[in-house]
Every structure is written in structure tokens, then in C-alpha cells.
Amino acid sequence: MKEDIIVVKDLYKSFKGKKVLEGININLKKEENLCIIGKSGSGKSVLLRSIIGLIEPDSGYISVFGKSLDDLHENEVIALRKKVGYLFQEGALYDSMNVEENLAFPLKRQPHPKSHKEIKATIRLALQRVGLLSSINKMPQELSGGMKKRIALARTLILEPEVILYDEPTTGLDPVTSKEIIELILEMRATNGISAIIVTHDMYCARLTADRILLLNEGKMDVEGSFEELKRSDKDWVRAFFE
Amino acid sequence: MKKDKEQLEETTTEKSEKSNGNFFRTLGELTVFSSRFFALVWSPPYELDELFTQIFRLGYKSLFLVTTTAFIIGFVMSLQLYPSMKTFGAEDLIPNMVAIAVIREIGPVLTGLICAGKTGSGIGAEIGSMKVTDQIDAMSISGVDPYKYLVVTRVLAMTITMPFLVIYSAGLSLVGSYVAVNITDDMSVTMYINSAFDYMYFYDFVPSIIKAFFFGFTIAMVSCFYGYRADYGTVGVGKAANASVVISSLIIFFLDMLAAQLSHYYQNNFV
Numbered sequence: 001m002k003e004d005i006i007v008v009k010d011l012y013k014s015f016k017g018k019k020v021l022e023g024i025n026i027n028l029k030k031e032e033n034l035c036i037i038g039k040s041g042s043g044k045s046v047l048l049r050s051i052i053g054l055i056e057p058d059s060g061y062i063s064v065f066g067k068s069l070d071d072l073h074e075n076e077v078i079a080l081r082k083k084v085g086y087l088f089q090e091g092a093l094y095d096s097m098n099v100e101e102n103l104a105f106p107l108k109r110q111p112h113p114k115s116h117k118e119i120k121a122t123i124r125l126a127l128q129r130v131g132l133l134s135s136i137n138k139m140p141q142e143l144s145g146g147m148k149k150r151i152a153l154a155r156t157l158i159l160e161p162e163v164i165l166y167d168e169p170t171t172g173l174d175p176v177t178s179k180e181i182i183e184l185i186l187e188m189r190a191t192n193g194i195s196a197i198i199v200t201h202d203m204y205c206a207r208l209t210a211d212r213i214l215l216l217n218e219g220k221m222d223v224e225g226s227f228e229e230l231k232r233s234d235k236d237w238v239r240a241f242f243e
Numbered sequence: 244m245k246k247d248k249e250q251l252e253e254t255t256t257e258k259s260e261k262s263n264g265n266f267f268r269t270l271g272e273l274t275v276f277s278s279r280f281f282a283l284v285w286s287p288p289y290e291l292d293e294l295f296t297q298i299f300r301l302g303y304k305s306l307f308l309v310t311t312t313a314f315i316i317g318f319v320m321s322l323q324l325y326p327s328m329k330t331f332g333a334e335d336l337i338p339n340m341v342a343i344a345v346i347r348e349i350g351p352v353l354t355g356l357i358c359a360g361k362t363g364s365g366i367g368a369e370i371g372s373m374k375v376t377d378q379i380d381a382m383s384i385s386g387v388d389p390y391k392y393l394v395v396t397r398v399l400a401m402t403i404t405m406p407f408l409v410i411y412s413a414g415l416s417l418v419g420s421y422v423a424v425n426i427t428d429d430m431s432v433t434m435y436i437n438s439a440f441d442y443m444y445f446y447d448f449v450p451s452i453i454k455a456f457f458f459g460f461t462i463a464m465v466s467c468f469y470g471y472r473a474d475y476g477t478v479g480v481g482k483a484a485n486a487s488v489v490i491s492s493l494i495i496f497f498l499d500m501l502a503a504q505l506s507h508y509y510q511n512n513f514v
Contacts, residue, residue, distance in 0.1 A: 054380050082386045092377035096369075106385035109288065152381075159385060 002029040005163055005195055006051060011060030013046055020046050021057070022219040026197075028163065031189060033196045035206045037241060038216030044199040045089070047216070048165045051197070052086055053077045065162075082110075085161035085194075089168045091152035093140040100136050103127070103155050110159075126154040130184060146177030153184060163195040164188065170205045182208050203242060215241070276468045280398055283391050293396040301362045301397070301463075302404030306411070308357055313412040316349060317341060317419030325427050334428060338439035341420040343447065347506075350413035351451050352499050355458035358405065359491040363466040366397055367487030370470025371480040379471070394471070398463040405459025406452050413451070450506045457498050465491040 006028040013021040020043040028034050038044050049055040051062055053069050062069045064080055072080065093102050103123045107114060114122065127133040130150040140148060149169065156164060169185065170178040182205055188194040198209055206213055207227045215223040215230065215238060223230065223238050231242040320341050328334050370393055373379050382389040421435050430438075466487035473483040 049380075052384060054383065078383070078386050078388065081384050084384075086381070086384045088377045088381060090376060092381035094373075094378055094381070095376075105382075106387065109385075109387045155381075155385070 002031065004028065005030050005065055006197070007061070007063045008047075008051065009061040011047070011050060011062065012058045013043070013050060013055065014058060019219050021050070024060070024216075024219075024221050026214060026221065028195055028197055031193045031195055033185070033189060033198060033209050033211050035198045035200060035210035035213045036216055036221075037199075037201055037203070037206055037213060040201065042216045043219050044216055045167050048086070048167055048197065048199055052081060052084055052165060082159050083162045085156035085159065085164040087149070087153055087156055087164060087166045087169055089171060091140075091145075091148035093143075093148055093152055093155070095140045098137055098139050099127070099132075099143075099151055102140070102151065103158055106155065106159055122158060126158045127151075129157065130154045131180075146173050146180070149173065149177075149181060150184070153181070157188070160192075161194065163197070166196060166198040166200070168200055168202075169198060170200065170202045178202065178205065181205075185209050201241075272472075273465070273468050276471070277464050279390055280395060280464065283388070283395050284399065288391075290392055290396050293392060294400055297396050297400035298404055301358075301366075301400050302408060305358060305361055305408060308361055309354055309408055309412050310415055312353060312357055313345075313350070313415035314419035316353060317345060317416030317421075318423045319419075320344065320349075320416075321420040321423035322427070325423075335438055337424060338417075338420065338430075338435050339442055342417060342439035342443060345413045345416040345420075346443070346451055347447055348499075348503075350416060351409045351454045351458060352495065354405070354409045354412040354455070355462065355495040355499075356492055358401070358408065358459070359462050359488050359495060362401065363462045363487040363491045364484040366463060366466035367470045367473075368480055368484040370394075370467055371473030371483035372477075374471060374473045375476055375479055394464075394467040397467055398460060401459040401463035402456055403459070405462075406455040409451060409455040409458075446506070446510060450502055454499065454502050457502075458495050461494045461498065462487075462491045465494060 004027045006026070008024055008026045011021050011024040012019075024047060026034070026036075026047075036044050036047065046055060050057045051064065053062075064084060067076075067080060069077065093099075094105065097105065100123055103126060104119055107119050107122060113119070123136070124133060127136055130153055132147060132150055132154070135143060135147060135151065140151075143151065153169075164185075166185065169181050173181065185196060185198065186209060189196065196209070198205065200206055210227060213225060213227055213230055214221050217223070217237065223233065223235070225233075227242075230238055233239055321337055324337050324340060325334065328337055328340075370379070373393070379389045379393070382392060417435075417439060420439075421430070421432065424430050424435065469483040469486040469490070473479040
């Protein structure tokens with residue numbers, strides 16, 4: 001039985017009186033791809049941001065690699081984040097820097113940074129991995145949506161995280177680029193054993209990437225299973241996602 | 244009718260209380276936000292590359308606007324003073340009056356307002372757009388403290404740059420004034436400089452420089468604060484840029500008033 005690397009218990013979060021998360025419980029095992037699906041505005045991104053400590057929940061328990069976020073000092077949270085990558089919905093590339101500088105930014109600021117030469121080599125390798133080495137000198141404004149996501153994925157991978165949180169990795173992309181991103185997600189696990197929580201409402205992405213799917217409905221999460229199991233669910237609203 | 248009036252008064256009171264509450268809450272948040280600067284500015288890693296980039300961006304790129312405005316202010320002041328001073332036969336005092344005005348008051352305040360408009364709005368919009376496009380969160384996730392990288396560097400850059408801009412602006416105003424004096428009259432550079440600095444003392448210069456440090460710090464800190472608070476997409480970015488300019492301009496006037504009082508007190512009691 002593989003160990004749990006992320007555990008969330010009884011998580012509650014509301015914004016200006018509007019309940020967004022109501023008693024969420026999830027656990028992510030090592031080398032597992034967990035998909036969270038739900039309607040837009042159902043709190044999926046809030047859940048991901050809470051896991052990484054970008055949003056402070058109203059109540060509940062979050063543990064990452066066996067460490068409770070509540071017990072950690074800010075510096076310890078920052079250190080822990082290096083083990084957890086996050087792919088933002090729009091990529092979140094730094095628009096004042098070119099692709100190379102975007103990738104060099106986190107590398108140069110590690111406690112024991114690599115040499116200039118090693119950083120350059122690592123960047124080239126990461127860009128090769130996502131098939132965008134030719135864009136090394138481009139600015140983010142010159143990149144398409146799909147390219148931005150792949151560069152953002154390269155920037156996430158460059159710190160060699162053990163788990164990646166993907167926020168809508170294929171939303172707004174054409175089918176070909178979506179497939180490339182999905183293949184990269186699968187490759188990450190196959191080659192590096194990286195676990196993932198993938199928040200999406202792209203059922204094609206969920207079907208190909210997920211070992212397990214959780215359904216978030218009005219801030220609650222009470223349906224869990226594989227793609228095929230949920231597709232055959234006796235609940236109409238669950239089946240509606242798969243039809 | 245009476246009930247309506249009571250309701251109206253109640254609503255007005257509630258609104259006033261809410262507005263006061265918002266004001267004090269924002270002030271408290273700004274204080275907490277600013278206090279982080281003093282905690283982080285001393286601790287490594289020092290983002291020197293970013294600091295020099297910001298000094299170039301915030302300082303050097305404001306030079307054209309500061310040059311134009313300062314020159315024109317000095318020029319116009321002298322031209323406007325000339326007829327009145329001539330009536331009393333005191334044209335020779337124009338350089339000194341302009342020098343005192345631009346060094347003690349107009350130089351720092353004008354440069355502060357120009358920087359609040361140009362660099363303050365720029366910082367507010369830049370950090371605001373980084374906030375709404377998740378770039379600040381992305382920094383945080385990659386193990387970098389975005390406050391240290393974005394706020395500390397900009398605030399430090401602006402605080403360092405501002406005194407130089409103020410000195411430069413005062414110098415340019417005197418050049419403008421000298422040109423204007425020579426349009427209406429004939430005066431050598433040596434005579435102009437002698438006349439300008441004849442009644443100037445050490446305590447005329449020092450408060451300006453101290454004010455400039457505070458203005459620089461205020462403009463950058465307030466702009467970073469509003470940029471960091473930006474929300475709701477492009478509308479939020481616009482609001483952040485706007486608030487950066489309005490609030491930092493107001494604080495500049497408030498600090499200037501405070502500095503004038505302190506300077507007055509110092510001169511009366513210690514000089």
C-alpha cells in the first residue's frame with residue numbers, strides 16, 4: 001500500500017459568507033494521478049490553492065508529505081512548496097522576462113544554486129522535454145496559449161517536484177495541444193514517479209490521466225471512483241458529466 | 244415620514260461608520276504591509292540585479308519629465324515674479340526667492356507628485372497585473388518570497404533615487420529661472436548663483452533631502468500595497484494604479500505639511 005503524500009480533512013472555506021468548500025476530505029497517494037472534476041465555480045481551484053498554502057482555509061487539516069501546514073513556519077512552507085509544483089490555468093509566466101529567464105528565475109534563487117553553466121543546461125533540457133527549445137528567447141507575449149502552458153510546465157518541472165497540482169491544464173487548448181499536455185502529465189509519472197492532482201472539467205483529460213476521480217459538487221465531495229465506475233453511476237448529476 | 248428620515252439617518256451613519264472602518268482597516272493593512280519591508284530588507288538573498296534595474300526604470304526613465312517640468316517651473320516663477328518685484332525695485336532678490344522656493348518646497352513636492360503619477364501608477368499597475376495573472380503566486384510557489392523580490396527592491400530603488408531626482412529638479416528649476424531672468428534683464432551666472440544662495444543655510448537643504456527619502460519610500464510602498472491588493476482582473480489593475488497615484492499624492496502633501504511644521508519648530512528653537 002503506497003503512502004499518502006497529501007491529506008486533506010474537513011476543509012472549510014467561504015468568501016464573504018459564500019460557502020465554497022464544505023468539509024472536503026481527500027488523500028493523494030505516491031505516484032497516483034487524482035482528478036478532481038466539477039462545474040465551474042465549484043471551488044476546485046480554491047481547493048488546490050489551499051493545499052499549497054496560497055489560501056488559508058477557515059478550518060480543516062492539510063498535510064503535505066506528512067507535515068501539517070498549520071504547524072509550519074512561513075519559511076518552512078516556502079521550502080515545502082519546492083517539492084510541490086503548481087501549473088496555473090493561464091501559465092502565470094513572468095511577462096517581463098523571456099522564456100529562459102522565466103525558467104532561470106526559480107533555479108537562481110535556490111538555497112544552493114547551480115552554476116551559470118549548469119542552469120543553462122538544465123533550462124535547455126527542460127525546454128527540450130516540452131518540445132519548445134526553439135522558443136528559449138521568446139517573450140511570453142509571443143507565445144500561444146498551449147506554448148505558455150508547456151513552458152509553465154517546464155518551469156514547474158525544473159525544480160524537480162515530487163507532486164504537481166494542475167489547475168485546468170487543458171482548458172482553452174485545441175485538441176492536439178491538449179493531447180500533448182496530457183501526454184506530458186503521463187510522462188511525468190512514468191519517468192519521474194511524480195504524483196498529481198488534476199483539476200479539470202475536460203472529461204477527455206480526466207479519462208486519460210486519472211487513476212481516481214473525485215467529484216466536487218456545491219463545495220462538497222461525496223462521489224469517488226474510476227472513470228468507468230462514475231460513468232455508470234446511478235446518480236443523474238454524476239452521469240451528466242460523462243455524457 | 245419620520246420613520247423614513249430615521250432610516251435615512253441610520254443608513255448615513257452606518258455608511259459613515261463603514262467608511263471610517265474601511266479607512267482604519269486599510270491604514271492598518273498598509274502599516275502591516277510596510278513593516279515587512281523593515282524585517283526583510285536586511286536579510287539575504289539581496290536582489291541586487293533587480294534593485295539596479297528598478298533604479299534605472301524608476302529614476303532614469305523619469306528624468307525627461309522631471310527635467311521639463313522643473314525647468315518650466317523655474318522659468319515661469321521668475322517671469323511671474325519680475326513685474327511685482329520691479330515695482331519695489333527688488334529684482335535682484337528673484338534668484339534668492341526662486342532658490343528658496345524650489346529647494347525647500349517646490350522641488351521635493353513637485354518631483355514627488357511627478358513620481359507618484361509616473362512611477363507610482365506604473366508600479367501599481369505592474370504589480371496589480373502580476374497579481375491578477377497569478378505571477379505573484381507563481382513566484383511564491385517556486386520558493387521565492389515575492390514581497391522581497393518585488394516590494395523590497397522597488398521601495399529601496401525609489402527611496403534611493405528620489406533625493407537625487409529632487410536635487411536634479413531644484414538645479415533645473417534654477418537653470419530655468421536664470422534663463423527667464425536673462426530674458427527680462429541681464430545677469431551673469433556668477434551673480435545669479437551668488438544672489439540665489441546668499442540667504443540659504445544648511446537647514447534649507449537638509450529637510451528637502453529628508454523629505455525626498457520619505458516621499459520615495461511612500462510612493463513605492465503605497466503603490467506596491469495597492470498593486471498587491473488588486474483583484475477582479477483588469478478593473479482591479481486600473482483601480483490599483485489609480486489608488487497608487489491618489490493615495491501617495493495625498494500622503495506626500497500630508498508629509499510635506501508635517502515637515503514644514505517640524506522645520507519651523509527647529510528654526511524657532513534651535514537656530
